[in-house]
Amino acid sequence: MRIWKRNEIAARFDVARATRMVEQGFIAYSQGTARVPPIQNIQFESVNGECCIKSAYIVDASTFAVKVSSGFYNNPAAGLPTNNGFTVLISAHTGEPVALLQDEGWLTSVRTAIAGQLAARLLAPLEVEGIGIIGTGSQARLQLAYLKPVTACREVHVWEPIPERCARFASDMSAHGFEVHVHDTAEEVAGSANLIVTATPSREALLQREWIRPGTHITAVGADSMGKQELDPGIVARAGAIVVDSIVQCSQYGEVSHALSAGLIEKEALVEIGTLLAAKRRGRNDADRTQVTVADLTGVAVQDAQIAESIVSPKARLQAMRTVSAGEKLPGAKKRIPHV
Amino acid sequence: MRIWKRNEIAARFDVARATRMVEQGFIAYSQGTARVPPIQNIQFESVNGECCIKSAYIVDASTFAVKVSSGFYNNPAAGLPTNNGFTVLISAHTGEPVALLQDEGWLTSVRTAIAGQLAARLLAPLEVEGIGIIGTGSQARLQLAYLKPVTACREVHVWEPIPERCARFASDMSAHGFEVHVHDTAEEVAGSANLIVTATPSREALLQREWIRPGTHITAVGADSMGKQELDPGIVARAGAIVVDSIVQCSQYGEVSHALSAGLIEKEALVEIGTLLAAKRRGRNDADRTQVTVADLTGVAVQDAQIAESIVSPKARLQAMRTVSAGEKLPGAKKRIPHV
Known part of the structure; x- marks a missing residue:
């Protein structure tokens, strides 16, 4: 060995x-x-x-x-x-x-960032006006870096509860060619972005349904085990397309589990990333400029x-x-x- | 590391x-x-x-x-x-x-043999008249070796389908101080022993209920995953004490699972080896010389x-x-x- x-x-x-x-x-x-x-x-x-x-x-x-x-x-x-x-x-x-x-x-960090990139390739709106990042840890940074090949947008909006970490994130990611704006709330980030990645260990919703702009895609990578949550289940319920890495896992935990257990969505609404990749088709309806889409990644x-x-x-x-x-x-x- | x-x-x-x-x-x-x-x-x-x-x-x-x-x-x-x-x-x-x-x-082999020894310490009849071994592989050999500190009996009865392997087992284990008798059937082994260990990868019962002598203890170590089986579920049903390494695991596979799913026993009849060890009590009623006992070991x-x-x-x-x-x-x- x-x-x-x-x-x-x-x-x-x-x-x-x-x-x-x-x-x-x-x-x-x-x-x-x-x-x-x-x-x-x-x-x-x-x-x-x-x-x-x-x-x-x-x-x-x-x-x-x-x-x-x-x-x-x-x-x-x-x-x-x-x-x-x-x-x-x-x-x-x-x-x-x-x-x-x-x-x-x-x-593990890299394969999670790759999954985020694949989700963005399948689901990001054709015109990304601003990238929103919730979280400033190493996974948040990798997720942002891995978005580079998917979109030409370099305008980034970031929030997490500790301002010093946001400032460090802005400084570090600026060196990678991004124009980073630090915000005081997650709501402000949602208001400035139509491609959002959440990458935190949160155990409660950080993004609310009413904050999300029409036409936004959100990739949530934080809820990788029981009890974790980053999104208001109402966001998942509103989504026109819900893409998951694993229907089995996301039904047990992940963002989707909260919406399922609240009766807001049916399991039949879930599409696996592997199914889209095999069929070579996008996960969103690009003709509908208002469609909100969600990718829930728990790690397979x-x-x-x-x-x-x-x-x-x-x-x-x-x-x-x-x-x-x-x-x-x-x-x-x-x-x-x-x-x- | x-x-x-x-x-x-x-x-x-x-x-x-x-x-x-x-x-x-x-x-x-x-x-x-x-x-x-x-x-x-x-x-x-x-x-x-x-x-x-x-x-x-x-x-x-x-x-x-x-x-x-x-x-x-x-x-x-x-x-x-x-x-x-x-x-x-x-x-x-x-x-x-x-x-x-x-x-x-x-x-893994050794900890399985240790579990067999613990089961024998808790459950073997006080007077072992003959040790029965079903199987001749390395685990069957280890199980027998690990019985030495538990009983003074050195008379061993062995069977498995391939006679050459039985002969090799007899020759090898004789060198360890056992007097080994090779039999043509498992039934003959059961008729000559009141402490039996089954250690095979069998997927069907090798020992039948009517073959077991009153007062016998049987330790089954082979059924360590779905689909495996060594004992007629009737043996488990007849047993006056059923000791398991794990109630959870043995209810899913193991010998006990077959008796449970056939409705022959209730889960409440199962006692874990750790419960007996903690209480410092034997698993069998030594006053009842006819009691048959079973230990089902799936490996924890x-x-x-x-x-x-x-x-x-x-x-x-x-x-x-x-x-x-x-x-x-x-x-x-x-x-x-x-x-x-």
Whole structure:
């Protein structure tokens, strides 16, 4: 078993390859050719920690993946990273462990940003007038960076509760070519943007239905486990299209779960990102300039399996998968994305 | 993260310490102070393989465990081991991976044999007249070896479908001080033994109710996932005591599940091994010489967490756990057990 350290992983990383493989993972998942057991989650209340274990096998792939992702939120105060996660790739032919990727959660961050990019390619309005970002952490930054190939818009509106963090975000992301405006409320952000990404660990709605401009798309990536929430369920209820990474997962947690349990939407309204990618079709009705759309991303283990494989043996996996990537037909060129 | 190879793990292994810690794991599990998410299971039909992922955290322990256990049954024909499993111990304070134990399933085998020994200590008749073993694989051998401290009986009756394997088992286990009789049928084994262990990957009943002698105890360790079965559900229905490692797991698969779904027993009849260990009481009524008892062992992740910790930092974990081991009060001295 080869052990990969974070710097080796980052050096080998190729964004175009990783994006293609994550796309193919979503397609396999939605077509039923991936095996993804329910996620294991363990809480460590006394140290404000959590751990989730995800595994996935894409049928006929040469490896499968087990990913351990942790969030120990007291760690930074002790000078330690929040996420010490890792992924193990295991031979699907013999069960032998092939590679241990000690990426400390980096691959999880990147595959989440890739999913955000795919969602924007499928759902962002054709004319983005302003990008709204709720949250200023590393995932919020990555989400913004990964929007670059999808839209020419560089006008960014940001909010989170702590002003110092907003200022740092503005300064850092300006260096990446964005024109960043810091706001005092999430409502102001919603009023200035028609492509919004929420990337926070919030446990209550940060965006209200009445704030959302007609024609806006919102990607919510924060609600990755039970109890988390970023959107007023009324936003989901109002949406003309609701795209999810996994119908199963998003029905249990994620933004969609709140709208479902409140009886505001039916499960039949949900469309998986993999279904759209396979059909090579957009998720929104571009003829309707007022349509609000939502993408709810909870993180699916096929993403983890595919991004890990893109590092370890990219050619083998790409050759093995016969499904054609839908990416080329969608708006948005594949360029190198600066890593934030 | 320190990486432990199989030979290092075996060298550090201490059976008395491991047994105490597995006991404490069962107690924590049954007392509700362990967190054990549902097991993840992935099948690889085309290569006759399976993989299960178990994780467990015993509250207030310094580490938690994620174990990947694989069974790729075509491997031996290619000169490879069936199980390439490994365990990762992770800090419960910071989420940092502490140790990777590449035991290739060895610790799983041993903790399963320890559970068999605990079951025998709690349930074997006081006078064992003959030990019956159904199966001749490595787990069948370990189960027999681990019975040595529990009973003075050395008379063994064995059966499995392939006679050559029975002969090899007899020859190998004779070298460990047993007097082994090979039989042509499982029925003959049942007729010659009142302490029986079944350790096979069978998917249908190998022992029938009418074959079991009054006063017999049977430990079944084979049914560790959906679809597996070793006992006629009538045996479970007839049993005066049904002891399980996990009520939750054994209700889903395991021998007990078949009796439950056939309506032959009620869930209330099940007692967990950890409950008996905590109460320091035997699982059978020794006054009733005709009572048949069954132990159904599906394998619980607390065993994996505890045996791994017994290798990596035994002292820390034993000190941290305040529950007194029930082992001392039960019959059966703790001796070094030969590894088969």
